[in-house]
Amino acid sequence: MIVANYLAAAVLFCLGLACVLGRRNLVKIVMGLSLMESSTYLLLVSLAYRNKATAPVLADRPSHTSERDLVHGNVSDPVLQNFCITAVVIGVAVTAVFLTVVVRVAQHYRSTDADDIRELRG
Amino acid sequence: MTGPRPDQRWHRPWLAAVLAGATLAVLAVAAFGLPHGTGPLPQIARHAMRVALPRWGTTEVVSEVVYGSRGWDTFGETFLLLAAVVAVSLLARGRESRSEYVGEASAGRTEQHETDPDERADGEESEARAAEHGEEDSEQPPAEDADDDPLGEPAPERAIGMTVLVRVGARVAAPIQTVAAVYLAAWGYTPGGGFPAGAALAGVAILLYAALGHRAVRTVVRPSVLEPLELLGAAAIIAVGAVGMIRGSSFGQNWLPLAPQQTIRAGGTLQLFSAAELIEVATGLTIAIFALLGMRHEWTPDEGSDDEGQS
Numbered sequence: 091m092i093v094a095n096y097l098a099a100a101v102l103f104c105l106g107l108a109c110v111l112g113r114r115n116l117v118k119i120v121m122g123l124s125l126m127e128s129s130t131y132l133l134l135v136s137l138a139y140r141n142k143a144t145a146p147v148l149a150d151r152p153s154h155t156s157e158r159d160l161v162h163g164n165v166s167d168p169v170l171q172n173f174c175i176t177a178v179v180i181g182v183a184v185t186a187v188f189l190t191v192v193v194r195v196a197q198h199y200r201s202t203d204a205d206d207i208r209e210l211r212g
Numbered sequence: 213m214t215g216p217r218p219d220q221r222w223h224r225p226w227l228a229a230v231l232a233g234a235t236l237a238v239l240a241v242a243a244f245g246l247p248h249g250t251g252p253l254p255q256i257a258r259h260a261m262r263v264a265l266p267r268w269g270t271t272e273v274v275s276e277v278v279y280g281s282r283g284w285d286t287f288g289e290t291f292l293l294l295a296a297v298v299a300v301s302l303l304a305r306g307r308e309s310r311s312e313y314v315g316e317a318s319a320g321r322t323e324q325h326e327t328d329p330d331e332r333a334d335g336e337e338s339e340a341r342a343a344e345h346g347e348e349d350s351e352q353p354p355a356e357d358a359d360d361d362p363l364g365e366p367a368p369e370r371a372i373g374m375t376v377l378v379r380v381g382a383r384v385a386a387p388i389q390t391v392a393a394v395y396l397a398a399w400g401y402t403p404g405g406g407f408p409a410g411a412a413l414a415g416v417a418i419l420l421y422a423a424l425g426h427r428a429v430r431t432v433v434r435p436s437v438l439e440p441l442e443l444l445g446a447a448a449i450i451a452v453g454a455v456g457m458i459r460g461s462s463f464g465q466n467w468l469p470l471a472p473q474q475t476i477r478a479g480g481t482l483q484l485f486s487a488a489e490l491i492e493v494a495t496g497l498t499i500a501i502f503a504l505l506g507m508r509h510e511w512t513p514d515e516g517s518d519d520e521g522q523s
Contacts, residue, residue: 096243104236112228114221141249146257148264149271149474165273168403169257172277175404176289179493182411183296186500190303193507200340205223 095136102129116192116202120185127181131174138170146171256281269470270479274403279485283464286485287453290492294446297496301435304503374423382423389416397490400479405486410493417498421505433502438495445491452484 102125109122146168196202199209222228253261257277264276278286374382393412396402402409420429432438456465468484471477479486 092249093243093246096246097240100236100239100243103239104232107235108228108232111231112222112225114223137246139249140251140253143249146261146273147271148261148273165253165261167253167257168260168273168277169254169282171274171403172282175274175278175407176285179289179293179407182497183293183500186504187296187299187303190300190504190507193504194303200337 092136092139095132095139099129099133099136102126102132114204116195116204116207117189119204120188120192123188124181124185127177127184130177131181134170134174134177138167138174140164140166265473268466268479268482269473270400270482271473272400272403272405275400275405275479275482275486278404278407279479279482279489280464280466283453283485286489287449287464290446290449290489293492293496294442297442297499300500300503301439304507379423382419386416386420389419393494394490397486398476398483399474400476400483400486401474405483406489406491407493409486410490411497413490413494414497414501418501421502433498435499438499441491442495442499445488445495448488449485449492452481452488456481 106122106125106127106129109125110119113119113122143165146165192202195207199206201207260273260277260281263281264270264273268276268280270276389412393409393416395409396412397406397409417429417433421433453464456467457463459465459467464481464485466480466482468477468480470480477483
């Protein structure tokens with residue numbers, strides 16, 4: 091039933107997308123982007139899942155498995171878990187930059203409504 | 213700053229709903245085409261499983277991928293984090309005096325006067341400016357003890373007057389969390405090593421700040437301490453990789469003898485990379501968060517003409 095995870099990730103992504111597209115408050119737009127990022131974490135970790143597999147750890151493996159089993163694929167995918175760690179760090183960095191820009195925009199325009207930020211409008 | 217106008221919280225919600233719904237439909241169709249936990253392990257993952265013990269002496273394959281097989285990717289990501297921290301510090305930095313360069317507000321005012329001389333501030337802006345003036349007037353010298361600060365002032369409070377229960381709790385939790393964070397990276401049992409450990413360590417600074425106020429953390433949490441530390445972490449990452457290139461054949465190759473597995477030195481240079489990453493992530497996150505917290509109330513100045521604020 092790992093499809094449920096994929097669908098949950100899709101729903102999470104689209105909730106974030108709707109927030110980014112439809113909301114006018116800049117803070118909520120940043121929250122929408124964070125939601126979209128979170129959906130990718132869920133998708134990556136779900137993609138790493140293998141039926142009846144163990145964690146990709148070579149110590150203390152379950153008694154019915156051998157090291158050969160682990161190497162030959164009876165583990166969840168460590169590379170996708172690595173991608174997830176990478177994605178989390180980049181997500182934090184990007185959100186921090188967005189929030190700083192939002193604070194500066196709020197101070198400059200005295201508003202967090204995206205509709206008020208139109209000085210660059212040609 | 214004004215809140216969203218109640219009738220305009222959503223901008224064309226039907227369009228957002230249609231686009232998000234269409235995306236959801238595409239993603240849902242794609243979800244059924246993804247492997248259902250039955251696909252074979254990809255080649256790179258099998259490679260990582262194979263080399264984790266013989267080449268690095270680590271039993272944690274995810275850490276092997278992060279710092280070994282895909283170490284170059286992590287190297288790049290570290291500097292992306294550093295770039296983001298620099299961007300946040302730059303954007304959050306206090307306004308410098310404009311004695312030399314062009315004063316933007318006064319230069320813009322001339323142009324504004326030429327294009328639209330009759331423009332006046334609307335009600336919202338006047339309200340914001342009035343609030344700002346009120347804030348300026350009510351500014352008092354800060355109390356010696358943060359707990360004596362009156363609550364509910366318009367400016368941000370220096371410290372929330374936390375109860376003794378919260379403060380004792382934070383004092384007890386902080387050393388435990390610090391040890392736990394260092395343990396995560398040091399023994400290498402954690403997928404990712406330095407990344408989750410660094411985040412946990414940054415959490416200690418935030419916990420102490422939230423419970424005890426700025427005074428409790430300001431000896432450590434200051435740019436003159438954190439910024440050199442962060443660059444030291446980044447330099448250590450470069451050094452670990454470069455020594456591998458000099459002593460071995462490639463950037464990031466292991467150049468330390470392998471200790472028995474599940475010991476503190478088991479991963480060779482992987483552990484050094486992880487420790488440097490711990491410093492980098494912990495200081496980077498702390499700098500970014502405290503730069504955001506420390507952003508002053510710097511509103512666009514009025515430059516003397518009170519009429520635009522009063523109309």
